[in-house]
Amino acid sequence: MDPTERGVKSAARWVSAPNPNVQRAALSALEKAGAAARPILDTVADALASEEPIVRLAAARVLARAAPCPEQAPALRRALSDALFTVRWLAVEALARSGDEHPLAPVLAASRPRLDARFAASTLEGWLRAVASLGRDASPLLPQMGELLDRISQISRIDASWHDSRFTIERLVRELRAAEDKS
Numbered sequence: 688m689d690p691t692e693r694g695v696k697s698a699a700r701w702v703s704a705p706n707p708n709v710q711r712a713a714l715s716a717l718e719k720a721g722a723a724a725r726p727i728l729d730t731v732a733d734a735l736a737s738e739e740p741i742v743r744l745a746a747a748r749v750l751a752r753a754a755p756c757p758e759q760a761p762a763l764r765r766a767l768s769d770a771l772f773t774v775r776w777l778a779v780e781a782l783a784r785s786g787d788e789h790p791l792a793p794v795l796a797a798s799r800p801r802l803d804a805r806f807a808a809s810t811l812e813g814w815l816r817a818v819a820s821l822g823r824d825a826s827p828l829l830p831q832m833g834e835l836l837d838r839i840s841q842i843s844r845i846d847a848s849w850h851d852s853r854f855t856i857e858r859l860v861r862e863l864r865a866a867e868d869k870s
Contacts, residue, residue: 690724692780693721694725695717698710698716698717698720698862699717699816700735701754702730703733703734707737708741711735711742714734714746714749717753717841718815721752721753722751722753722831725753725754725755725756728750728753728755728756728758728759732762733766733812734752735763735766735774736766743774744773746798747769747777750763751777751778751780754781754784755781755784760785760798763778763782764778764782764789765786766778767782767791767794773810775798776814776817777817778794778839779794779817779820779821779841783820791821792822792824794823794829795825800835802838802839807848808848809847815855822866823843823866825859826867829864832860832863833860836853836860837857839852
């Protein structure tokens with residue numbers, strides 16, 4: 688069932704609740720609303736300044752999924768330096784989807800995942816989504832993606848959970864190299 692305008696506005700009222708768990712729940716509901724949440728994205732963008740990491744993360748997810756308007760760009764640009772790398776990645780994704788001209792590849796280069804025993808393949812997918820959102824503008828990331836591909840190829844031999852990530856990186860590298868060849 689598609690979200691109603693009334694439902695979106697109702698959830699938006701809870702984004703500024705004093706309890707961060709209530710805020711997160713409201714933002715999760717708005718994330719599911721997707722583009723229907725666009726009328727209240729200024730309220731969501733304000734949540735990117737929260738002291739609570741779970742609130743900032745949930746707000747960034749909403750903005751990345753809802754294709755924000757230029758009005759939210761200043762808050763998203765501030766989120767590019769958030770302490771949480773996942774918030775930074777989602778801010779990149781949101782800005783890329785909004786058509787913002789801010790240089791985003793350097794943000795992803797600086798927050799590239801360091802693969803180790805504590806790092807999950809599912810987390811890498813968030814970085815890869817942000818890279819993919821840049822399209823051709825991700826070309827400066829090709830050397831880093833090559834390094835990641837080498838590392839993941841080694842890891843995926845012993846841990847099958849990395850296979851999807853390896854295939855995603857291989858696809859992105861092929862697409863970026865093809866785009867460079869056309870230039």
